[in-house]
Amino acid sequence: MSGVIFDLDGTLIDSAPDIHRCAALMLADEGLDPLTLPQIRSFIGNGAPVLVRRVMAAVALPDDPALHARLLARFLEHYETAVTLTRLYDGVAACLEDLAAAGRPVGLCTNKPIGPTRAVLAHFGLAQHFPTVIGGDSLPQRKPDPAPLLACLREMGCGKAVFVGDSEVDAECAARAGMDFALFTEGYRKAPVDTLPHAFAFSHHGELEGWLREYTFIS
């Protein structure tokens, strides 16, 4: 049976408030004021090192590799266990139960580092749904490079999978991996829905399992 691979931030969880808090703590460590939640939300998608670089640019810090390394280390310390402000999108738990009941192979491919990824899956009691997890620091490459998505598919051991994500990064990654893409429209996407190539767009996870059943039956 065709599998399904999920993105995490902005697709299964609304984690922007926790990421915002971690960025604020990192900036406070430097004696700097926090950025706004919408600003931080717009910086999510390419992984922690890029997010920290975007924060540094927004507060007019120099693009210095040593400074970036120090701030990233501070950010990751805060991020490792950041779960308390994060919420699951409506219908996610039921969708994962439905996929498990249907026997569909499920994987996770996120640019979030593996530490906070494991912490958030455990926090919501979802770890058993994801035997295969590729994090943002699991491989040298990150999405939109297709390598993490293809590694996830290989590890799942099913020939084919649909990738479900929320962003430009995910749409590009799926296209470069030659995978069909389902777009969750309520995440951290900045581009209009119709500019992102997708086989399906949905705003509630209750729509996903039925669509997958029909779509993967014919493809």
Ligand SMILES: O=C(O)COP(=O)(O)O
């Ligand atoms: O950590 C990020 O920047 C984005 O994570 P995601 O790949 O789960 O959306």
Ligand SMILES: [Mg+2]
């Ligand atoms: Mg995402």
